[in-house]
Amino acid sequence: MTASEMKNAILHHLVYTLGKDAAHAKTYDWRMALSFAVRDQIVDRWFEATRRTYAEHRKRVYYLSLEFLIGRLLKDAVINMRLEEAVQDALDALKIDWHELLEDEPDAALGNGGLGRLAACFMESQATLGLPAMGYGIRYEHGLFRQSFEDGRQVEEPEDWLSQTHAWEFVRPEVAIDIGFGGHVQEIGSRANWYPSEMLIAMAHDTPVIGWKGRWGNTLRLWESRPMHGFDLARFNRGDYAAAAEPEALARTLSRVLYPDDHTEQGKELRLKQEFFHTAASIRDIIRRFESEYDDLKLLPKKAAIQINDTHPAIAGPELVRILHDERGMDFEEAVGIARNTISYTNHTLLPEALETWGEARMGRLLPRHMQLIDRIDDLHRRETGTGHVNAHQDGKVHMGTLGFIMAHKVNGVAALHTELQKTTVFKDLHELHPDRIVNQTNGVTPRRWLLSCNPRLASLITEGIGDGWVDHAEDLEKIEPLVADPAWLDRYAAAKKANKVDLSNWIAETMEIGVDPDAIFDIQVKRIHEYKRQHLNLLETIAHWQEIRDNPNAGWVPRVKIFGGKAFPNYIYAKDMVRLANDMARVMNSDPLTSRYLKVVFPPNYNVSLAERLIPAADLSEQISTAGKEASGTGNMKLTLNGALTIGTLDGANVEIRELVGAENFFLFGMTAEEVMARRAEAGHAARAIAEDHRLARALEAIRSGIFSPDEPGRYHSITENLSHHDYFMVCSDFTDYWRAQREVDTAFTDPKDWARKAALNTARAGWFSSDRTIRGYMKDIWHTDAAPQVADAAE
Ligand code: 4GP
Incomplete structure (x- = not known):
C-alpha cells in the first residue's frame, strides 16, 4: 500500500465511518480512521486463513484463558502488516502526529499479569507461525484497575477502555450462546437433563490477530454477557424504572470486571460464574464449529486441541463430558476419554493459595449437573488408577488443579524448574499415577x-x-x-x-x-x-x-x-x-x-x-x-x-x-x-539470625521503624518490619x-x-x-500434535 492510498483510506474512514470533517477531527477521530484503514488491510488475509483452515480440514487449537493482556493494538498491526512507512508518510502529509495517535489508544488490560500477557504473546506467535488457532476470553468492560498515588498510597480507579469504540473488534450478534446456572437435574439412567433456573447469553466479539508480515490471521473471540430477556416494558410502564432495568444489569455484571486473581476471597460466586460462562460458551462454540465440518465426535481430539490457561477454565472437562454424554448420547467412559484427549492444562503457579478450590455447596448449587459429573470422573479415575486418595472432589471442596490434571492428556509447567517442582510438590501424587503427563514448555515472548x-x-x-x-x-x-x-x-x-x-x-x-x-x-x-x-x-x-x-x-x-x-x-x-x-x-x-x-x-x-x-x-x-x-x-x-x-x-x-x-x-x-530455601525455612529464628549477622540490614530495618520515611506516622510500616524480623516466610532477610x-x-x-x-x-x-514462537512450536509438537498451515503470501513493505 502506498502512502497516498493510505492517506485516502484514512480520509475515507474519517468521513464515512466516523462522520467527521477533517477540519474538525480530533486525535480520537484520526486514530480511529487510521485504525480502520489498517484493519481493512488485515481482513482479507484473515478470511483467507479461515478459508484455508476449512478447505484443508486443519486441526485447530483453542486457547481458553480468562485473561488476555493485549495492550494497545494499532502499532502491532501496522508493524506486522509492514505498513510503517506508508502510515508515517500518510500522516506526515495530513500533518498528524503518529506518536500522538499511538498514545491515544486505550491499553486493553484484560489481565492481571504474566499469565494474561503470555496468552497475548501466544496469540501473536500462533498467527506468525500460521497455526490455525483461536483465543477465547471475556470482554471485560473494565480491565485491571487504573493505579494512581495519593500521598504515596495506591488508589484504584476503574479502567474503562470500552468507553470509546474498540476499533479492532467485529461484533457477532448472531453468535449468541445460551448459558445456564442453578436449577435442577433430572436423571434418566446414566444420563441427565439439566434445567437451569437462570439463563443468560454469551455474545461474541471478534478481534483479528495478524502475524508477522501478515502471513496468517487468527481470531481472539471475547464473550460479552447479555440478558436473555431484555428490558421489562410492563414494569417500566408501571413506573417501576429500576426494577425494569434490573435483569439486564444483573446479566451484564458477568462481563463487567476483571477479577484480581484468585488469591482473593471477594466475589467468589461471581468469579465462578464468570469461569463457567466463559468456558461453556467457548466449548459450545468449538463443538458447533466441529459439527459443521465433521459428523463423528470421536474425531474431536484429532481436529481440536483445547488448551486451558491455568485452572480458571478447568470446568471445560466436565462441560465437554456433559455435552458428549448427556446431550449427544456418548457412553460416559468414552466421553471422558475424548474430552481428556482434547484438553490439556497449563499450570502457572506453585503458590498453594493460588490453586483454586470451590466449595461443594456453591458448586452444587450453581452447577448441579457438573458436580455429579465431577464425582463420576473421580470415580472413574479411582478405578483406572486403582487408588482412592487423589480426588478432585475432596474435603468438601472441588480442587480445580486436580480436576484440570485428571481431565487433561498433558499438563505443563512454564519453566524447567517449575515443571520439576510440580512433580515433587503440588502434583506429586498425580505425577506418580501419571508419570508421562507432566511436560515442560518454558515460556517465551513475542x-x-x-x-x-x-x-x-x-x-x-x-x-x-x-x-x-x-x-x-x-x-x-x-x-x-x-x-x-x-x-x-x-x-x-x-x-x-x-x-x-x-x-x-x-x-x-x-x-x-x-x-x-x-x-x-x-x-x-x-x-x-x-x-x-x-x-x-x-x-x-x-x-x-x-x-x-x-x-x-x-x-x-x-x-x-x-x-x-x-x-x-x-x-x-x-x-x-x-x-x-x-x-x-x-x-x-x-x-x-x-x-x-x-x-x-x-x-x-x-x-x-x-x-x-x-x-x-x-x-x-x-x-x-x-x-x-x-x-x-x-x-x-x-x-x-x-x-x-x-x-x-x-x-x-x-x-x-x-x-x-x-x-x-x-x-x-x-x-x-529452592532447596536451601526449604531447609532454611525450617530453622527456627532464621530471620532474627540474619538480621543479627548483617549490620546493614539491621540498620535499614531500623530506619523504617524510626519513621524517617513516614515522619507523620512513624508506625506506618510496622507490619512490614515485624513480619520481616520474626516470620519472613519469603526469606528476605536470609537473602x-x-x-x-x-x-x-x-x-x-x-x-x-x-x-x-x-x-x-x-x-x-x-x-x-x-521467543514465544519457540514455545508455541513446543506445544504443537508435544501437546497439540498439530502442524502449521502453508501461509498466505507476505504483505509487501
Ligand atoms: C504467572 C507466574 O507468576 C509467572 O511466573 C509466569 O511467568 C506467568 O504466569 C506466565 O506463565 N502467573 C500468573 C497468575 O500470572 O495469575 O497466576
Whole structure:
C-alpha cells in the first residue's frame, strides 16, 4: 500500500465511518480512521486463513484463558502488516502526529499479569507461525484497575477502555450462546437433563490477530454477557424504572470486571460464574464449529486441541463430558476419554493459595449437573488408577488443579524448574499415577512487540547487521555475536541504549518532575507487587545503599536510578504497604542533597503493557529477585534480557535457563536455591539470625521503624518490619547479604562501560530462544500434535 492510498483510506474512514470533517477531527477521530484503514488491510488475509483452515480440514487449537493482556493494538498491526512507512508518510502529509495517535489508544488490560500477557504473546506467535488457532476470553468492560498515588498510597480507579469504540473488534450478534446456572437435574439412567433456573447469553466479539508480515490471521473471540430477556416494558410502564432495568444489569455484571486473581476471597460466586460462562460458551462454540465440518465426535481430539490457561477454565472437562454424554448420547467412559484427549492444562503457579478450590455447596448449587459429573470422573479415575486418595472432589471442596490434571492428556509447567517442582510438590501424587503427563514448555515472548516494536533503535541496528530474519527466527539473534567483538559496533549498541535512557529520562522529568541522570544505572523492577517477588528486598537494599552514601558522600558512588512499576491487589494490604514505602522513600531520597546525585527512586504509576514498552528498552539492570521456588517462570525477565538488560536474580523460574543461555559471567546471581530455601525455612529464628549477622540490614530495618520515611506516622510500616524480623516466610532477610554483595558487583561492572555493553549485547544475542514462537512450536509438537498451515503470501513493505 502506498502512502497516498493510505492517506485516502484514512480520509475515507474519517468521513464515512466516523462522520467527521477533517477540519474538525480530533486525535480520537484520526486514530480511529487510521485504525480502520489498517484493519481493512488485515481482513482479507484473515478470511483467507479461515478459508484455508476449512478447505484443508486443519486441526485447530483453542486457547481458553480468562485473561488476555493485549495492550494497545494499532502499532502491532501496522508493524506486522509492514505498513510503517506508508502510515508515517500518510500522516506526515495530513500533518498528524503518529506518536500522538499511538498514545491515544486505550491499553486493553484484560489481565492481571504474566499469565494474561503470555496468552497475548501466544496469540501473536500462533498467527506468525500460521497455526490455525483461536483465543477465547471475556470482554471485560473494565480491565485491571487504573493505579494512581495519593500521598504515596495506591488508589484504584476503574479502567474503562470500552468507553470509546474498540476499533479492532467485529461484533457477532448472531453468535449468541445460551448459558445456564442453578436449577435442577433430572436423571434418566446414566444420563441427565439439566434445567437451569437462570439463563443468560454469551455474545461474541471478534478481534483479528495478524502475524508477522501478515502471513496468517487468527481470531481472539471475547464473550460479552447479555440478558436473555431484555428490558421489562410492563414494569417500566408501571413506573417501576429500576426494577425494569434490573435483569439486564444483573446479566451484564458477568462481563463487567476483571477479577484480581484468585488469591482473593471477594466475589467468589461471581468469579465462578464468570469461569463457567466463559468456558461453556467457548466449548459450545468449538463443538458447533466441529459439527459443521465433521459428523463423528470421536474425531474431536484429532481436529481440536483445547488448551486451558491455568485452572480458571478447568470446568471445560466436565462441560465437554456433559455435552458428549448427556446431550449427544456418548457412553460416559468414552466421553471422558475424548474430552481428556482434547484438553490439556497449563499450570502457572506453585503458590498453594493460588490453586483454586470451590466449595461443594456453591458448586452444587450453581452447577448441579457438573458436580455429579465431577464425582463420576473421580470415580472413574479411582478405578483406572486403582487408588482412592487423589480426588478432585475432596474435603468438601472441588480442587480445580486436580480436576484440570485428571481431565487433561498433558499438563505443563512454564519453566524447567517449575515443571520439576510440580512433580515433587503440588502434583506429586498425580505425577506418580501419571508419570508421562507432566511436560515442560518454558515460556517465551513475542520478539515483534518486545524488540522490533518497543525498541526501534536496537532493532534497526540488529537488522542492519544481520538482516531481518531474526524477527521470525529469533534464534538468529546469535548472529550478532561476531559483531559484539567489533568495538565500533558495540559503541553503536551502547548508543542505542543511551538514547533510550535519555528518552525515558525526559519522560520521567515531564510526567513526574524528577530529574534522573541518563548515565546512571537504570535498575528496573517491574511486575505485580507481591511478597514472593520481593520488592521489599530491593527497597531494603536501596535504604542500606542510601545510608552508606550518606555516611560517606564523596566516595565516588556509581549513580543509580531505581525504577519500580507494578500494581498491588486492592485488598492485599501488605503489598500496598510496599508500594507506599517505595513512594515514601522516593520522596525522602530524591530530595536528599547528600545523596540524590547518586541515588533516585522512581515509581511511575499505573504499570501496564504500554509502560512496559517504554521502560524495558531503557533498562540496564533487570531485578528478578523472587524467593527461589516461587516464581513459576517470569516473562518480564525475558523481555529485559532481549533488550540488553543484565539480570540480577535468584535461581528461580526461567532465570535458571536465562543464566544458562547468556552465560553465568553475564548474569548477577545471588541467593539461596529452592532447596536451601526449604531447609532454611525450617530453622527456627532464621530471620532474627540474619538480621543479627548483617549490620546493614539491621540498620535499614531500623530506619523504617524510626519513621524517617513516614515522619507523620512513624508506625506506618510496622507490619512490614515485624513480619520481616520474626516470620519472613519469603526469606528476605536470609537473602539480603548475598543480594547486597551482588549489587556491589553490579556497581563495579558498570564502571567499565565497554565491558558492560559487551555483556548487554551478549544478553540480546543469546535471548532468541525465549521467543514465544519457540514455545508455541513446543506445544504443537508435544501437546497439540498439530502442524502449521502453508501461509498466505507476505504483505509487501
Ligand atoms: C504467572 C507466574 O507468576 C509467572 O511466573 C509466569 O511467568 C506467568 O504466569 C506466565 O506463565 N502467573 C500468573 C497468575 O500470572 O495469575 O497466576
